[in-house]
Amino acid sequence: LYLRLCYIEESERHVRELKKGSLNLLVLHLLYERPSYGWDICERLRERSQGTLSFEDGAVYPLLHALERDGLAEGYWETETDEGENAARKSARRRYYRLTPKGRAALRAALQDWSAFTNAVGRVLGDSAIAGEEGPH
Amino acid sequence: MSIEAYLAQLAGLLTLAPATRAEILQEVRDHLEDAAHHYIASGMARAQAEEQAVATFGDPVEVAPCGSMPSTRFNGTCGALL
Numbered sequence: 001l002y003l004r005l006c007y008i009e010e011s012e013r014h015v016r017e018l019k020k021g022s023l024n025l026l027v028l029h030l031l032y033e034r035p036s037y038g039w040d041i042c043e044r045l046r047e048r049s050q051g052t053l054s055f056e057d058g059a060v061y062p063l064l065h066a067l068e069r070d071g072l073a074e075g076y077w078e079t080e081t082d083e084g085e086n087a088a089r090k091s092a093r094r095r096y097y098r099l100t101p102k103g104r105a106a107l108r109a110a111l112q113d114w115s116a117f118t119n120a121v122g123r124v125l126g127d128s129a130i131a132g133e134e135g136p137h
Numbered sequence: 138m139s140i141e142a143y144l145a146q147l148a149g150l151l152t153l154a155p156a157t158r159a160e161i162l163q164e165v166r167d168h169l170e171d172a173a174h175h176y177i178a179s180g181m182a183r184a185q186a187e188e189q190a191v192a193t194f195g196d197p198v199e200v201a202p203c204g205s206m207p208s209t210r211f212n213g214t215c216g217a218l219l
């Protein structure tokens with residue numbers, strides 16, 4: 001039982017690491033789709049991954065600030081008037097980020113790395129990469 | 138924890154130039170307000186919505202890795218808040 005618990009713990013840690021490693025790529029991609037602010041990025045991550053890729057929301061800010069510092073994105077303030085769901089918040093000032101040309105190049109490179117990585121993992125796993133296959137014990 | 142209490146805690150952790158610090162606090166405040174309104178729209182009371190917004194945002198120590206102590210969460214992005 002103890003070993004089994006260790007395995008579950010290890011597996012959770014592993015998933016956390018994978019998520020952390022992919023957050024940079026995901027944020028770059030979401031900014032590529034449209035200029036965006038932190039909350040919007042978190043919502044899109046939650047919705048599209050159906051909760052599987054939910055991070056603590058605060059985690060996106062160090063990342064966004066790093067993108068800005070490195071010249072991959074530029075931040076700017078916008079005041080907008082909300083309608084619909086957020087109508088209670090009449091006018092909100094939000095810090096948006098948009099990708100720079102350098103950021104778009106970084107996204108292309110990150111996508112290549114990601115696909116090289118997943119292809120390599122897939123090749124190693126071969127036929128056993130089928131859903132439902134038992135893990136090691 | 139309320140949004141104001143959270144921001145006060147975060148402010149205590151950020152040892153940055155005042156302008157940068159204010160900008161980050163404003164950005165986090167906007168996020169928490171957006172989140173709280175999202176929960177209110179789905180039927181939550183204000184106080185509960187603020188609690189939920191703060192809980193989803195995460196530990197202020199990890200949000201502000203470079204204001205004070207090093208964070209293990211985003212190695213390599215230290216200095217991000219500067």
